[in-house]
Amino acid sequence: MESDSEQPVQTQTDKPGVYIHTFGCQMNEYDTQKLYKILENDYRPVSEADQAELVLINTCSVRDKAENKLYSMLGELRGLKRERPSMLIGVCGCVAQQEGEEILKYGRGVDLVFGTHNLSLAPSLVRLRKKGAPPQVAVDYREEWEDLPLGFADVDPSKNGQKQHVTAFVSISRGCNKSCAYCIVPTTRGPEVSRAVEEIEREVRIAVHRGSKEIMLLGQTVNSYGLDLSPRLSFVNLLERVANIPGVERIRFVSPHPQEVRQDFIDFVVSNKKICRHIHMPLQSGSDRVLKEMNRNYRRDKYLKIIESLKSRVPDMAITTDIIVGFPGETEEDFRMTLEVMDLVQFDNSYSYSFSPRPGTAAAAMPELLSQEEKIERLQILQRKQEQITAARLAAWVGKDVEVLVDNRNQNHEGCLQGRTSQNVMLNFDTPYQGLKIGDIVTARVVAPKRFTLMGELKSHSVV
Ligand code: SF4
Incomplete structure (x- = not known):
């Protein structure tokens, strides 16, 4: 043997x-x-x-x-x-x-x-x-959590066809304690459990050691992080600790829940330069009546005030969102109110869907008044509006200098690279630059908008 x-x-x-x-x-x-x-x-x-x-x-x-x-x-x-x-x-x-x-x-x-x-x-x-x-x-x-092999941020992406991980995804919590009427996540992922802060820090250090420059913190409602820990922590405490890790250049997170946004969160986000100038905060509907039916525990006023506080202090802050169209009982007036919020906020982008009932959710038992065609029609109206707003937002970047983290190859131009601005907009370089490589942070001048991206030229190449 x-x-x-x-x-x-x-x-x-x-x-x-x-x-x-x-x-x-x-x-x-x-x-x-x-x-x-x-x-x-x-x-x-x-x-x-x-x-x-x-x-x-x-x-x-x-x-x-x-x-x-x-x-x-x-x-x-x-x-x-x-x-x-x-x-x-x-x-x-x-x-x-x-x-x-x-x-x-x-x-x-x-x-x-x-x-x-x-x-x-x-x-x-x-x-x-x-x-x-x-x-x-x-x-x-x-x-x-205990069972996980630490250091999984080092999976070599070239081996499985994934994009090179200049950005490392780090999960900070699992599950959700909310009960939005349309959502199955609390059932499938269970109640919210925050991950130990030391474990998160360790994973971030490993990611940085492997070459990541940007950390994306993930959770269903990131800003309720730490409330279940002993001693209790806040999401702002976590952001501070991650920002203090040497080698972390940028921090992103998805998604904050409007109900949990507090002043200390706004203050930290606007004042810490490592926090990217992009917040993805789900709106779901611009109508208070629909928000109530959805069991989303905030109202449009609160949402608009958060945006106002962010934008008044950081005018170039990009805001993106999720919107559901055709929730059971959504009237023409409710829909109009959602479009109105889009006008007021000028979202840089939005991910919109027509409502479809998920078995096991409260919304699945609600009577649907709209036909599939009506829902699709509203969705198209909303998406056309978003396209116009996005085009205007992108056009406004032309002539400005932006910081870009180079993270991929430009698929359309041999030898050229692309990256993301702090606002999470993809910027393509259309000419090759000697010595420019994935993971560099550079300054680019925006020269033209494309449909969802920007074209730019290198201004300075100070590798961090
Ligand atoms: S939509 Fe988000 S906040 Fe609401 S229940 Fe689902 S995961 Fe939780």
Whole structure:
């Protein structure tokens, strides 16, 4: 019998491939990176499903579109599995958490289902299935922080087709204590649990050590961070501690909840230069009546006051938002009020959706008065308005100097790079610059707007 030391060493290229397809939000992107790390002893990341022996679909249940895409993707994967029966297919994320075993009924060929609290079980579920056990399901609520391999921010993105991680995503909390009528997240991700601040700091240090310049803090309602910790902390305390870590050049976060925005948060955001000049704060509706029905515990006045406080002190602060159109009972007047808030705020961009009921939410039981066509019509009106506002906002940058963190290659110009401004607008350089590389922070002069991006030329190249 061979001893352990005589086992052939498995190199990265000997390992079978794993491909993870991600639907949904940045929290899911983050879990995907974590999964690659959790599986790295047994699998190497690949960029296409047809190169993989293990395909995972990290699902989102916020909108039914993503859920429909899951089932159509499972159909395609079944075809692949017919050609290569050894391939394993797994479903994880919010739909897995919500549907559990039901997924095995609709999704023939699925080998694994595991929820948002069970990522660390993935290797053992895979092993069991490979040994001939029946399809594995793990969706119990578990507290996962302790199980996570620290340092997953160092997953080499070039190996799995992801963008180079000049920006590191760092999760600061899990779950949500709110109960917005349309949202399934509190059910799928459980109550809010803040991550220990020391663990967050450690992960940020590792990310910086690996070359990240920008830290994106993630949570469902980031600004309620720390209220469940002992001793209690605030989100501002956390921002201070992250900003003090050497090598952190920029900090972003998604998403603050308007109800939790307090003066100390506004003061810190406007005064600390490491906090990017961009706030993504969901509005959802401009009508107080609809906000009440949605169980969003703030009103349009509060939302507008927050924006006013931010913009009066930082005029170039970019504001983006999420808006739901056609919530049950939304009248013409309610919709008009949402358009009015868009006029008042001049959002740099907005992510808008027409309402679709998610089973298990309070809104699913509300009578819908609008037809699908009416909802789509409102959505189109809103999106056309946003396009006009975005175009004007982008045009206003022309001739100004902006700081850009170079984070990718310009897909349209060989040898050229692109980056993001502090306001989170992509800026493309259209000529190659000697010595300019991913991770540099440079000053650029904006020369022209494109549809959702800017074109710019390098002004100064002071590498941080
Ligand atoms: S704040 Fe509301 S919309 Fe956001 S995750 Fe929590 S319940 Fe969902």
